[in-house]
Amino acid sequence: MTDHRIRNIVIVGGGTAGWMAAATFARILGPEYAKVTLIESDEIGIVGVGEATIPQMATFNRMLGLDENEFMRATQGSFKLGIQFVNWGRQGHTYFHPFGKYGIDMKGVSFHAYFLRLHQLGEAPDIDDWSLQAAASRTNKFMRPIDAGNSPLSEIPYAFHFDAGLYARFLRGYAEERGVVRREGKIVEVRLRGADGFVESVVMEDGAAIEGDLFVDCSGFRGLIIEQALKAGFTDWSHWLPCDRAIAVPCESVDAWTPYTRSTAHKAGWQWRIPLQHRTGNGHVFCSKYISDDEATATLLANLDGKPLADPRTVPFRTGHRNKLWIKNCVSLGLAGGFIEPLESTAIWLIQSGLSRFLTMFPDKRFNQADIDRYNRIMITDYEEIRDFIILHYHATERDDSPFWDYCRTMEIPERLAEKMRVFRSHGRAFRENEELFNDTSWFAVMHGQLMRPQGFDPVAEIMSLDETRSRLAHIREAIANSADYMPSHRDFVREHCAA
Ligand SMILES: Cc1cc2nc3c(=O)[nH]c(=O)nc-3n(C[C@H](O)[C@H](O)[C@H](O)COP(=O)(O)OP(=O)(O)OC[C@H]3O[C@@H](n4cnc5c(N)ncnc54)[C@H](O)[C@@H]3O)c2cc1C
Structure with a gap:
């Protein structure tokens, strides 16, 4: 029988979205199920804002099995009512x-x-x-x-307030302990497969090509794969949410x-x-x-x-979302997928809901289009609401x-x-x-x-x-x-x- 299982996951980006994804895959799938590599560039850095949350964050912490006091200490956290x-x-x-x-x-x-x-x-x-x-x-x-x-x-x-930089570091420790491999460096090219346009690999500045079955684009506003390579397009909401x-x-x-x-x-x-x-x-x-x-x-x-x-x-920033958050073998999370406005502290929750909805539709290498369409429809409804x-x-x-x-x-x-x-x-x-x-x-x-x-x-x-x-x-x-x-x-x- 052909093995269709996803065995190699590549996460592009090590901000809040990238490390939340890495920690989730490490916890839920585990290293036996799939190898998880996260690529980030210290030179590019992270957006580093995003420090207020909503109560649903506690569900994410519980899913990871985190000790809340330890999490608060590590992130200089405070509580939010x-x-x-x-x-x-x-x-x-x-x-x-x-x-x-x-x-x-x-x-x-x-x-x-x-x-x-x-x-x-x-x-x-x-x-x-x-x-x-x-x-x-x-x-x-x-x-x-x-x-x-x-x-x-x-x-x-x-809910919690925390230091975004410390939070990414905290989750990195968690994910690396559970087998996630971090690669430092800048990606300079995204290679697509000629036959079907799926993402084949990302190429680092030193020429190394990192291949994967599934790519998770957490590269921030630039949308390195979802937009720059796969041309998802963007639904712009700046006429309703004009702050930029x-x-x-x-x-x-x-x-x-x-x-x-x-x-x-x-x-x-x-x-x-x-x-x-x-x-x-x-x-x-x-x-x-x-x-x-x-x-x-x-x-x-x-x-x-x-x-x-x-x-x-x-x-x-620009308010709105990618027309499609998941295309072929690439799903985008965090700012790579979209951004509404920080007014009600919902962006980290959207990463969390993206992850949990993605896990309920987790693909195999055939990437069923009906699953992808359903995910996109539900996520875009979340954004719109x-x-x-x-x-x-x-x-x-x-x-x-x-x-x-x-x-x-x-x-x-x-x-x-x-x-x-x-x-x-x-x-x-x-x-x-x-x-x-x-x-x-x-x-x-x-x-x-x-x-x-x-x-x-x-x-x-x-x-x-x-x-x-x-x-x-x-x-x-x-x-x-x-x-x-x-x-x-x-x-x-x-x-x-x-x-x-
Ligand atoms: C002004 C503002 C305020 C906010 N306030 C809140 C808030 O209070 N609450 C909330 O929930 N959310 C808030 N957010 C949103 C929150 O900051 C983000 O959702 C969160 O930080 C996730 O960011 P990210 O991981 O998607 O992107 P980033 O932090 O930008 O990370 C991108 C990653 O991709 C890597 N990368 C990019 N290109 C390359 C490349 N070519 N090669 C290698 N690596 C690459 C970078 O190095 C980095 O590691 C706010 C956002 C903004 C703009």
Whole structure:
């Protein structure tokens, strides 16, 4: 019988995507199944940004069997309970997009409906009172969930901030221990097979040709194989997501360790603030049509907590994705496949979902086209659903203080998002569509946070009397406040469990 099994996997690129892929193959397939080689070039380096994550990252860590404290120590990590958005809905306004849920659904009706009923009576001004993550973030508290029955402390979804360079190094150690072979050097040519156009080998600067059955393109924005050799083409979303550059700079960390990412909107973009143990990561994401690099850098430097620790670095990007993420015997992951926007920290998750979806469709050497088509369709849906959620932040705003915000506020948006906004505007209903990444809580948090105010609330919320609604919401608010009080400070928690 002919042996069709993939026995030789070549990963091109050693950034977050490349090493996540290498670690996953090492863990799931193992060296007996296939040889895995990873090629990276120290001279080219990695993009080195991408330091905030979402709770799904814990699933990836568990799949690898990582000890979370060890991972945090190795990457100078901190914990994240959500994102604080400053100046997004309007200047001077702040809201929090928490992980986890608001309150609890009651009698089959979503918590949001009861909240809106009271909010519209002027009785429940701040949704954050019903989120443990938001309440804990007000005073920089953090802990992992504990076994505490019905208490909110039993369920605390959280994510991580980490140093991207250290993370790649950490995964490299993991993968190399499990048989992955690293090759240093620059690839100068991609050779395709004459007969069918499959990738045959990549050629190094020293002339060595590295052959493989399967190539995983993790070469970053350049898309060395998927674009430059296989001509995948690119679906450009810059008309919806016009930011196209970032300037990044680390600075000294300050005393209060915020357990959240902060995103502060500026005149033509926004600035991230990611607290780590040894430094704070900062970056200004902006649209070069509206401000220059110099102005963006000046804004960034004027809004740091502490002294800059390096020179500001510019990272140009384009929002969108390859028309096909998998072609023949090459699958692209990470920036080689596409990039939406760092606003909701979804790029590392897209690498993770790309890997898990790829493993469920893992090919043999015949590379069945139906499998490839299915993978591409599902991945592109992931990209599109996240895209719509990100566009919401820019579009649903009252800001009219600059040409950038005027453009975003008045631009045409994808119909799927327009429909979600129409539905919210009537009765404040927010839905998770199919298997999309962001759930109804996230959609509600951002729509409400961006100051969208529905005309009414879900009429079914009236199955509970107003008095009972008041009393139940007061009870939940109290349980959340008590739980937040009980939590240790983020800094103490890190120091006790995972100080680097
Ligand atoms: C401004 C910005 C902010 C971001 N913030 C976040 C965030 O908060 N959260 C999040 O989840 N994601 C974020 N991301 C995305 C995140 O940075 C990336 O998804 C992640 O770092 C993966 O990058 P990568 O591995 O695909 O590419 P890279 O890090 O660019 O790695 C590419 C690799 O390919 C190698 N390579 C390229 N060409 C060759 C060649 N010819 N020969 C040999 N090797 C080669 C390079 O040496 C390198 O090892 C952000 C991205 C940007 C641009």
